[in-house]
Amino acid sequence: MGPSSSYSSFTWVTFVVVGALQLIALRASDQFKIDGSVLELDESNFDSAISSLDYVFVDFYAPWCGHCKRLSPE
Numbered sequence: 001m002g003p004s005s006s007y008s009s010f011t012w013v014t015f016v017v018v019g020a021l022q023l024i025a026l027r028a029s030d031q032f033k034i035d036g037s038v039l040e041l042d043e044s045n046f047d048s049a050i051s052s053l054d055y056v057f058v059d060f061y062a063p064w065c066g067h068c069k070r071l072s073p074e
Contacts, residue, residue, distance in 0.1 A: 061068035
């Protein structure tokens, strides 16, 4: 098994994983409304938000981190 075979296996696995994630996202999009709102969570409201919503994407970031600052809510 040479380097090109290893690269081919990695590419195939990546393709399968991305395809599966797309199918999951399509199925989930039928179950909730996308309204573009952003919830700013902290330790006082995190547990209640997670338990009250069916689907939540949480982005953790550190305000002192340069890379994280680009991902922070506007």
